[in-house]
Amino acid sequence: MSNKQDNIKRTEISQLGEFGLIEHLTTEFQMKNKSTLRGVGDDAAVINYGDKDTVVSTDLLLEGVHFDLMYTPLKHLGYKAVTVNLSDIYAMNADPKQITVSIGVSNRMSVEALSEFYAGIYIACERYGVDLVGGDTTTSLKGFTISVTAIGEGERGKITQRQTAKEGDIVCVTGDLGAAFLGLQILEREKDVFLASPQAQPDLGGQDYVLQRFLKPEARKDIVDMFRQADISVNAMIDVSDGLSSELFHLCKQSELGVQIREADLPISDEATELALKFGMDPMVCALNGGEDYELLFTLDESSYNKLPVGADVRAIGKMLNQASGKNIESRSGKVHELLAQGWSHLDD
Amino acid sequence: MSNKQDNIKRTEISQLGEFGLIEHLTTEFQMKNKSTLRGVGDDAAVINYGDKDTVVSTDLLLEGVHFDLMYTPLKHLGYKAVTVNLSDIYAMNADPKQITVSIGVSNRMSVEALSEFYAGIYIACERYGVDLVGGDTTTSLKGFTISVTAIGEGERGKITQRQTAKEGDIVCVTGDLGAAFLGLQILEREKDVFLASPQAQPDLGGQDYVLQRFLKPEARKDIVDMFRQADISVNAMIDVSDGLSSELFHLCKQSELGVQIREADLPISDEATELALKFGMDPMVCALNGGEDYELLFTLDESSYNKLPVGADVRAIGKMLNQASGKNIESRSGKVHELLAQGWSHLDD
Secondary structure, three states: OOOOHHHHOOOEHHHHHHHHHHHHHHOOOOOOOOOEEEOOOOOOEEEOOOOOEEEEEEEEEEEOOOEOOOOOOHHHHHHHHHHHHHHHHHOOOOEEEEEEEEEEEOOOOEHHHHHHHHHHHHHHHHHHOOEEEEOOEEEOOOOOEEEEEEEEEEOOOOOOOOOOOOOOOEEEEEOOOOHHHHHHHHHHHHHHHHHHOOOOOOOOOOOHHHHHHHHOOOOOHHHHHHHHHOOOOOOEEEEEOOOHHHHHHHHHHHHOEEEEEEHHHOOOOHHHHHHHHHOOOOHHHHHHHOOOOOEEEEEEOHHHHOOOOOOOOEEEEEEEEEHHHOEEEEOOOOOEEEOOOOOOOHHHO | OOOOHHHHOOOEHHHHHHHHHHHHHHOOOOOOOOOEEEOOOOOOEEEOOOOOEEEEEEEEEEEOOOEOOOOOOHHHHHHHHHHHHHHHHHOOOOEEEEEEEEEEEOOOOEHHHHHHHHHHHHHHHHHHOOEEEEOOEEEOOOOOEEEEEEEEEEOOOOOOOOOOOOOOOEEEEEOOOOHHHHHHHHHHHHHHHHHHOOOOOOOOOOOHHHHHHHHOOOOOHHHHHHHHHOOOOOOEEEEOOOOHHHHHHHHHHHHOEEEEEEHHHOOOOHHHHHHHHHOOOOHHHHHHHOOOOOOEEEEEOHHHHOOOOOOOOEEEEEEEEEHHHOEEEEOOOOOEEEOOOOOOOHHHO
16 A cells, blocks of 8 residues: 555655656657647647647646545556546547646655656556647645646537537447446545554455556547547537536536436446445445546437447437426436436435 | 735635636636637637647646745736746747636635636736636645646747757847846745734835736746847747756757856846845846746847847847857856856855
8 A cells, every 4th residue: 555666766856856857757758749849848848730629628636635645556646647638638529649747746755656657647648649748847845736738639610518419419428437436435445444454455356447447547539539430420528527417417507408317227337336335335326426437428419329339338328308307317216306416316216 | 914805705615616616716707819719618628720830838836835825915826827837938939828727725715815816817818818718626635736738829930949049149038137036035034024023014115126026927928029020030949937047058958059148248137136235145146046037038140139129128148159168157357157057156256
């Protein structure tokens, strides 16, 4: 439950200085995209997408709020810091091409620890074909601060926003939901055990799927690629970062529509279901409100829906309705309940 | 020395929630640039610059490291968080058009305090014609965290980088140097006085210039506009954020050249000179190493230099030499000293 690399070799950041540190951390990053005209090393990066639109998204991640270094390997953290931002770009039906990464670091962190973090960033950049083009490196008094900005290109007229869902659209979600939330519950439980008795061995066996969903989420590049290959137009799209319910509320509010989803169609993995029950939680509540799934939630008309290839990792979960219909979920027993931004409980079913 | 607005009305951030807070803070921001296709409110912002290049720069500002809320009014802080980023875009000879602003806020901060901060951002956006197009808002356990990304457009072939200075180029700097550093010294001194006896009245009289240079710096849009009007091409440019010496080192390293500047030509305001002497400091050391000036340092050939309009706020301070010549400063007495990244002292003169 601790960062082992600190035990092996420890180089103080002050030995390199700010500019030396940046050089050290970014030396292996090669520019891959022809749109990247100038990367790290100037006042600003320079990009050209020709006749495409530029899409920009940014996230701020703070130690103790978004991540706990006690159970988050730094390499995973670097990877995740990138993928959660790329997820926002894919949710616009655009292709991320560049990122900037800014970090605030206390002297508790060694150069070796930061190198681990950048190794994760590097792997994510390689996997998604993205260039690291800039950032800022600074001291922090306490805690590790990460700010990532992702920049991508989108084809004009094909960028999918939140406010363009249509009444009657089929509502779809990719992958499965709730597992990342359950992965976090396990890590928090093991942290408590560790704090109570540091000699105890962590019990993480058989939980690989939910742990990976939380610690090393992927962005759904494959889905956006599939839309293009199958010539599918979606009307609205958003990524699931705060939980399905919350994202449905965003879609409905911005599109001035209502929605009805079906409990029975919510995609929940067997591992997540089993674990939720073990924790005494309702798997559906985990799926609706867990968050950090980084799946794509989108709406499209029936003819586009019918173009989805057989076996596509997509599930239809409901329909967009007019605004007066409200936001509802139909339970397995056929009852219709109002969906709450913070989820819905089985209490009154 | 404290944020008075907190005494008047205090709305807790939790009363609005994350999305309510963003709406509340950004409601007055109108998009001004036709390149801004989509601003706040989606997974990402959408921008199109036509056939121009996209220029991106980012800064991370942490409480206790980059600013002290004891003497930094939040409105000034918002303004400065924007202008220091725009400065990087102008240093590329480009025009900032959009910014994203992410904040991490502890519950110590009220909605009213944050509104002050955004009021400063708003004023800067209006003054520089920039759109706020996105960001992230999150809780922090401790301290106020700010991450700003500025995005701008530059004409291909006219973007000025650091590695393209030429041997024989005249080295110029805009405005004057060292004043912001001295403004900070005054604020730190008054903070110490206040902490020792909270009843004491701060002694800030007559220091308006240096205080403003530190608390509310401007970005040199006027200089970049002037280059275009006078059809002046500069070979390399950088903004002075870490101090003149440090920026000269960057130019020399990346352009593989040397430099010689003249002490007598360093632009230092009378206020800064007087104050430096009062503090027992060498004004030249303040100018070389103070930092936070946000002036532009650039190099150009003689024919371009001769096109500078009479009265331009620009001073020639030296010349780019070959790499073997090293990096030197000629003192007023005519002696040549090696320039150090951390400055140069009069000790051996």
